[in-house]
Amino acid sequence: MDAHGWDERYRTARADSGSLWSAVPHSRLRQIADELPPGTALDLASGDGRNAIWLAGRGWHVTGVDFSTEGLDLARGHAVSRSVDVDWQRGDVTTWSPTRDFDLITMTYLHVSEPEIQDAVRRAASWLADGGTLIVIGHDRENLTRGAGGPQDPAILYTPELLRDAASGLRIVTAERIERDTRADPEGPPEDGAVAIDTLLHARHQAASA
Numbered sequence: 001m002d003a004h005g006w007d008e009r010y011r012t013a014r015a016d017s018g019s020l021w022s023a024v025p026h027s028r029l030r031q032i033a034d035e036l037p038p039g040t041a042l043d044l045a046s047g048d049g050r051n052a053i054w055l056a057g058r059g060w061h062v063t064g065v066d067f068s069t070e071g072l073d074l075a076r077g078h079a080v081s082r083s084v085d086v087d088w089q090r091g092d093v094t095t096w097s098p099t100r101d102f103d104l105i106t107m108t109y110l111h112v113s114e115p116e117i118q119d120a121v122r123r124a125a126s127w128l129a130d131g132g133t134l135i136v137i138g139h140d141r142e143n144l145t146r147g148a149g150g151p152q153d154p155a156i157l158y159t160p161e162l163l164r165d166a167a168s169g170l171r172i173v174t175a176e177r178i179e180r181d182t183r184a185d186p187e188g189p190p191e192d193g194a195v196a197i198d199t200l201l202h203a204r205h206q207a208a209s210a
């Protein structure tokens, strides 16, 4: 979906006074980030801001990048209502580049083509500070056969191998499939009795002296 398509989705969500997804980050993102000392963070494809806002509320200096103007407007509003500051930037993650490096980079549910996902992960890896952490989460391809929700096009779904390969220059802490019970997890989609399968990459930049 292009930026106009996403703008339309966010516009509709705003008119319905609803959200497209949970207002809090994925539970595994929270778990990993909770163990890190706050520093500088970048959230790629930041959507309506849940990752960036949560991190900012925990003391991180956060930049959020998304190509949807409507998504960014929603994110700005949420940040103001939660009294946190985030540097929101409009950009296409396939071409956008920062002018600094980051202690933490997150990217959740960016579903573009396989080469674009891998390129985004490789580029993000190159922006990590020494010892920095990369967290990538997306809908796994196995959802097509035994899971729930997410895009139904295998060409834009994740696998652990896809992310592991893209992050090969980093120390991989884990690259795995993780399951969510959509009845209990605020992430959704709320489908009765359904398990959603995500791919998680957690990797660390290896400091030059390590």
Ligand SMILES: C[S@@+](CC[C@H](N)C(=O)[O-])C[C@H]1O[C@@H](n2cnc3c(N)ncnc32)[C@H](O)[C@@H]1O
Residues within 6 Å of the ligand: 003, 006, 021, 044, 045, 046, 047, 048, 049, 050, 051, 065, 066, 067, 068, 071, 091, 092, 093, 094, 107, 108, 109, 110, 111, 112
């Ligand atoms: C499913 S949403 C996920 C939003 C957020 N990461 C989250 O987990 O709540 C996907 C987001 O990716 C953004 N997006 C898709 N392709 C993009 C691209 N090439 N550059 C920047 N943002 C993109 C969309 O605008 C949308 O906000």
